[in-house]
Amino acid sequence: MKIIVTGFSGQLGHDVVVEGKKRGFDIVGIGQKELDITDEKKVTTFVQLQKPDAIIHCAAYTAVDNAEDNKEACFAVNVKGTKYLASAAKEVDAKFIYISTDYVFEGTGTDPFTEDDSANPVGYYGLTKYEGEKLVQSLIDNFFIIRISWVFGINGNNFIKTMLRLSETRDELSVVGDQFGSPTYTFDLAKLLLDMVVTEKYGIYHASNEGFTNWAEFAKEIFKVAGKSVRVNSISTEEYPTKAIRPKNSRMSKDKLEAKGFKRLPSWQDALSRYVVELQNEVK
Template sequence: MKILVTGANGQLGQEVVKLLRAKHKVFGLGREQLDITNAQQCLFVLDEHQPDVVIHSAAYTAVDSAESEEEKAFLVNGEGTKSLAIAAERVGAKFCYISTDYVFDGTATQAYREDDETNPQSVYGKSKRAGELHVRSLSSRAFIVRTSWVYGRYGGNFVKTMLSLAKTRDSLKVVHDQFGSPTYTLDLALFLEQLIQTEKYGTYHASNSGVCTWYEFACAIFEESGIGIRVEPCTTEEFPRPAPRPKYSVMEHGAILANGFEDMRPWRDGLRAFLNELKEE
């Protein structure tokens, strides 16, 4: 299969390219090779490469900055996704759009289903939902894959931040009133690899399974790494941020199971695997 990956220098993009390269012909394109806000370039580059599948992981991902850069966030996540979806449809490619738990408002008390109503609270979430709507209306072969709390070898993320803070601090306060599911980029990439080979189009929730708070996630990182540091739970109000975070963004994996895929492993197993990978480096 010929697979074109956007955002190939990003945290997820690099993992996807590395994994898929073993079995497929992969075109991993960073912003320098394909700026998705350039509609003409999207048409030209896809026409040139004639991919069977486009995995669209490029995005404006600065959640807090998006609050003051609304136009930029919508240009990349909304319009950019639209241009790419049009170009993919023209060459008959399957289109896999990576989306986010931030499309939900986080007021639920039980896990969100794929067809639950979206109601994003942040500019970033609204711009990603705009991307979802374009994909649904323009692509006849679309996978929309919502993920959450992503970490992995490439790029900055919560796990790496915790490990680096532990080098200089004796104690840390971490938010204990936001619930979600951490996701290891390798586990997500393994799921995407299976998904794109099918024609089981639709919306998927793909995070590692299980639920925790950021505080519980931090505790697990230190426990699994054998680091003795005091971690104290705190509230979101103690760490005000420009963009509102969903309080509860746990996502049910109904589509994964209904379509016969194996569920993604528990988040703590993914974390353990990632920490082992870091140790081996």
């Protein structure tokens, strides 16, 4: 099976390519240097030349706060880029996996959002990702839309790396404690995406590691696992203002994964423990 993976220079794209090669797929990882996904002609030519069986679209403009000021750039990547790739996939009859986000929901309440709940993004980043979802559904039949949250992986920056970096110089930190969701380890998610791509169980799915937490509790667990002595003070969203509105409820139900015969990802605590070991081994 031949697969094109966009966003190879990012956390998820990198791990999908690594896992795909382990499984013996003919896998082509592309980053911004290899292909400008906002150039329709280049995208069409590239996909027609490669003739993949599937495209796993991990590339995205994910700078949530910057998106509020740089709307044109965010729209170009998340909407136009997705449209060009999905259209090109249809032309060569390739399956299409689109990585979406918890930010498509308004983030209120306490119940986990299901795949059938209405999307209502409150920030520009979430809006562009939802526009991408709608385009994928309108342009192609053989699609998977995978909504994820709180991503961390070895190849790139994330909350865990930030916390560990701050722990080198700080013994006390204030972290938001009223935003709830599930961390997603790209190593685990990559396996699920490749399990999915060989099937025809198309549709929208939620996929993150099991269990819910908040950022402050997540930070405490990070320091505990890494053996760092840092006091974490839980603060409110209002005490840490940001340009883009953060959802207070990013809980997502993953029942559909199981219903469709896919394995749920391990608990976020298990994922965090393995990830910290991976980071420590990388330093050695």
